[in-house]
Amino acid sequence: MGTWHNGAAAVVTLTFDVDAETPVLAEGRRYADNLMTMSHQSYGPDVGVPRILDLLEDMNVPATFFIPGWVAEHRPGLADSIVQRGHEVAHHSYSHRSPTSMTADEERADFERAVEVFSSQRIEIAGHRAASWGASWQTPSLVAEYGLIYDSSLMGDDRPYEIATNLTPIVELPVHWSLDDWEQYAFLPDPHIGSVIESPVKVTEMWRAELDGMRRYQCLFNLCMHPFLSGRPGRIMALRTFIEETLEAGDVHFARCRDLAQAVRDDASISPRRLVRPPVPPDVYPL
Ligand code: ZN
Numbered sequence: 001m002g003t004w005h006n007g008a009a010a011v012v013t014l015t016f017d018v019d020a021e022t023p024v025l026a027e028g029r030r031y032a033d034n035l036m037t038m039s040h041q042s043y044g045p046d047v048g049v050p051r052i053l054d055l056l057e058d059m060n061v062p063a064t065f066f067i068p069g070w071v072a073e074h075r076p077g078l079a080d081s082i083v084q085r086g087h088e089v090a091h092h093s094y095s096h097r098s099p100t101s102m103t104a105d106e107e108r109a110d111f112e113r114a115v116e117v118f119s120s121q122r123i124e125i126a127g128h129r130a131a132s133w134g135a136s137w138q139t140p141s142l143v144a145e146y147g148l149i150y151d152s153s154l155m156g157d158d159r160p161y162e163i164a165t166n167l168t169p170i171v172e173l174p175v176h177w178s179l180d181d182w183e184q185y186a187f188l189p190d191p192h193i194g195s196v197i198e199s200p201v202k203v204t205e206m207w208r209a210e211l212d213g214m215r216r217y218q219c220l221f222n223l224c225m226h227p228f229l230s231g232r233p234g235r236i237m238a239l240r241t242f243i244e245e246t247l248e249a250g251d252v253h254f255a256r257c258r259d260l261a262q263a264v265r266d267d268a269s270i271s272p273r274r275l276v277r278p279p280v281p282p283d284v285y286p287l
Pocket of ligand 1: 019132
């Protein structure tokens with residue numbers, strides 16, 4: 001009987017959210033007027049992604065690229081160029097508006113529109129990551145309803161888990177703010193998407209400390225990066241060193257999210273959790 005980690009001390013999923021212009025446009029379509037801001041975001045798919053693909057080939061490690069449907073639609077061939085290199089493309093909303101900022105119907109329409117884009121490009125998707133990790137309480141059910149097997153937006157564990165839905169259970173590959181390059185590198189004055197530009201040496205040192213702990217506790221090191229941030233030269237060199245050192249450790253397994261999710265499904269020791277919204281009586285908690 002298989003285990004999700006297959007005996008590795010920890011499993012690493014390298015994930016790249018190819019957001020391009022969408023997180024800025026989600027703040028308002030007027031930002032399309034700002035050429036500098038648009039160029040800051042298009043750097044991701046135009047410069048960051050090819051550089052990342054070459055790095056992954058050099059290291060011979062697989063990765064997962066979460067792409068908003070809008071980005072895939074407006075850059076035909078981008079998703080396919082990633083799949084052709086042996087990596088996974090997954091659903092990252094259509095518009096990159098957070099589900100928590102939308103009505104249930106709006107979230108469903110946005111979700112479905114992205115499914116249609118990937119279907120029209122013959123990109124077979126197996127998983128989903130909510131825009132800004134802003135999953136709603138219906139998000140896991142949408143993932144199951146549209147035939148996907150995993151989500152990667154929640155923080156309820158540091159190992160993979162399963163979530164019961166109205167349909168089949170889905171696998172959750174949990175994320176965390178400490179394993180996201182956005183909190184380290186995102187700087188843009190308007191819209192204000194972040195105001196930090198940290199040293200890549202500090203960033204990879206922090207990731208190393210977390211991975212060392214995760215190797216002790218047999219966890220999932222689910223690293224979330226953005227090509228417009230981590231694709232820059234000094235940062236990608238630090239990432240190269242980080243991957244090299246992790247490979248040298250010899251006890252860590254690198255996986256695409258879809259392959260890990262399948263291993264979780266095949267692990268009989270994992271049973272689905274039923275997620276329940278906490279009770280919040282209005283006489284106790286203000287809105
Ligand atoms: Zn994103």
